[in-house]
Amino acid sequence: MTEVLTRVLGWAGLLAVAAATAYALFGVPADLNQGDAQRIMYVHVPAAWLAYLSFGVTALGGIGWLWKRDLRFDWLALAGAEIGVMFTFFTLWAGAMWGRPVWGVFYQWEDPRILSTTILLALYIGYLLLRRLTDDPVRRANRAAVVGIVAALDIPITHFSVEWWRGLHQGPTIGSPERVLDPAAPGQFVLTLLAMLAAFTIAWAYLVVRRYQLAAVQARVDEAARRGSLAAARAAAEGGVPRVVTE
Amino acid sequence: MNPLPFIVAAYAVIVGGLGAYVVLLWRRLARARAELDQAAPSADPPRDDG
Numbered sequence: 001m002t003e004v005l006t007r008v009l010g011w012a013g014l015l016a017v018a019a020a021t022a023y024a025l026f027g028v029p030a031d032l033n034q035g036d037a038q039r040i041m042y043v044h045v046p047a048a049w050l051a052y053l054s055f056g057v058t059a060l061g062g063i064g065w066l067w068k069r070d071l072r073f074d075w076l077a078l079a080g081a082e083i084g085v086m087f088t089f090f091t092l093w094a095g096a097m098w099g100r101p102v103w104g105v106f107y108q109w110e111d112p113r114i115l116s117t118t119i120l121l122a123l124y125i126g127y128l129l130l131r132r133l134t135d136d137p138v139r140r141a142n143r144a145a146v147v148g149i150v151a152a153l154d155i156p157i158t159h160f161s162v163e164w165w166r167g168l169h170q171g172p173t174i175g176s177p178e179r180v181l182d183p184a185a186p187g188q189f190v191l192t193l194l195a196m197l198a199a200f201t202i203a204w205a206y207l208v209v210r211r212y213q214l215a216a217v218q219a220r221v222d223e224a225a226r227r228g229s230l231a232a233a234r235a236a237a238e239g240g241v242p243r244v245v246t247e
Numbered sequence: 248m249n250p251l252p253f254i255v256a257a258y259a260v261i262v263g264g265l266g267a268y269v270v271l272l273w274r275r276l277a278r279a280r281a282e283l284d285q286a287a288p289s290a291d292p293p294r295d296d297g
Contacts, residue, residue, distance in 0.1 A: 017265070025258065036254060037253065040253065043258060086264065207269070210273075214272060217276065218279050224286035
């Protein structure tokens with residue numbers, strides 16, 4: 001993607017998030033039962049959606065790497081995991097901020113949705129830590145791909161946990177097949193939520209592009225450093241002294 | 248219970264966190280590009296154009 005297009009994406013994401021946030025906070029009416037606390041839904045749900053999407057990208061990147069042996073898939077997987085960890089934290093944070101005024105608690109270990117989301121966060125923090133264990137890009141990509149694919153199994157468990165098990169967390173508002181045409185919220189709330197989803201997704205796309213670019217540049221820096229140290233080692237082995245350039 | 252502090256905390260951390268991450272990415276990208284500019288000329292073997 002060209003630099004101009006990336007910048008356009010960034011500005012579009014910024015403006016969309018700003019406009020949708022302003023409408024969610026000041027435009028849409030408050031919920032009859034939950035009052036203003038329900039406005040937290042407009043950031044909580046998009047954060048969760050983007051966490052799923054990010055980890056889906058990580059899993060697809062892992063599959064792509066194992067299939068094509070092209071490191072660009074691994075860079076994409078890394079971008080998804082890092083951004084996904086951030087959005088999973090946002091999901092739990094917004095959930096806690098919503099839960100305290102509505103449920104009376106910030107967090108409940110017994111709730112399947114909250115617990116599986118916490119496990120999702122732990123899995124992908126582990127994924128990022130695993131990547132630091134080796135400098136060998138191929139070995140790192142192999143290990144990360146396997147963990148990224150296996151960890152993605154927690155995505156459907158997290159999403160459908162509110163339907164499979166009973167807990168404190170409410171059921172899906174729009175995110176299940178029977179809710180798509182019959183949402184569990186008034187139309188204006190659903191449209192605001194969809195606008196926030198779209199705005200956050202544009203911002204997410206910008207972040208993925210930039211994080212991918214960073215991974216690509218870092219890979220080239222690591223490669224240059226490896227070649228530099230190899231050249232120095234060769235020069236030392238041949239009895240030569242590595243040339244030092246001074247101003 | 249007044250939900251306002253919780254709404255402010257939720258939006259501030261998420262919108263602020265997104266902004267902070269963007270700035271962090273820019274800085275990391277700029278640093279990595281500067282490192283690449285430094286490392287690439289010394290690491291690349293001299294071209295032999297004949």
